[in-house]
Amino acid sequence: DTGVSQDPRHKITKRGQNVTFRCDPISEHNRLYWYRQTLGQGPEFLTYFQNEAQLEKSRLLSDRFSAERPKGSFSTLEIQRTEQGDSAMYLCASRSINLVGNTEAFFGQGTRLTVV
């Protein structure tokens, strides 16, 4: 499968626990995006990377959230001290930026987090 891959697909955790999600983008895509989608809403932008550099973070990304892309390939999103309000689908997308022109982003299947 050469698409965007996210792991795990589902995560149930107790309030106060830490969780980490992983996203493997399409090979050689240099931009990677994280979005959060709650039930009945559209996805909301969280953060994005160009290669290993985190270029922008939404104000939605509180200090309990941290994202990394250490080698410019896969990315992780960690939530510390989870709260019930963190329950959502976390979507990852990737795209390439090149001299020819911009390309469209492709979304992964998402990680559905349930905090109980």
Next chain:
Amino acid sequence: ELKVEQNPLFLSMQEGKNYTIYCNYSTTSDRLYWYRQDPGKSLESLFVLLSNGAVKQEGRLMASLDTKARLSTLHITAAVHDLSATYFCAVAPLVSGGSNYKLTFGKGTLLTVNP
């Protein structure tokens, strides 16, 4: 702050009928996207509209963009049950260089096509 409004939010229609979903956005943008999402699944890209007057068609769906009115439409022709899904429009802000993909999504339109 860029805001994107879709209407209607819920649409129930009969097979064979036509209908239009509207997407309004609040600030200047240079690109607009339409996505489809099936329950529990990720987003499937339908259309990318990059210029004023752009019109794209795929099967029973046709999307258009009027940047002056800050309006995009998704028109459904002769609906079939397989089109039942949630449809989102998303807008990228106008950024110098145009390479941003920080999308602002509408709330989505839940389309149900009944036999």
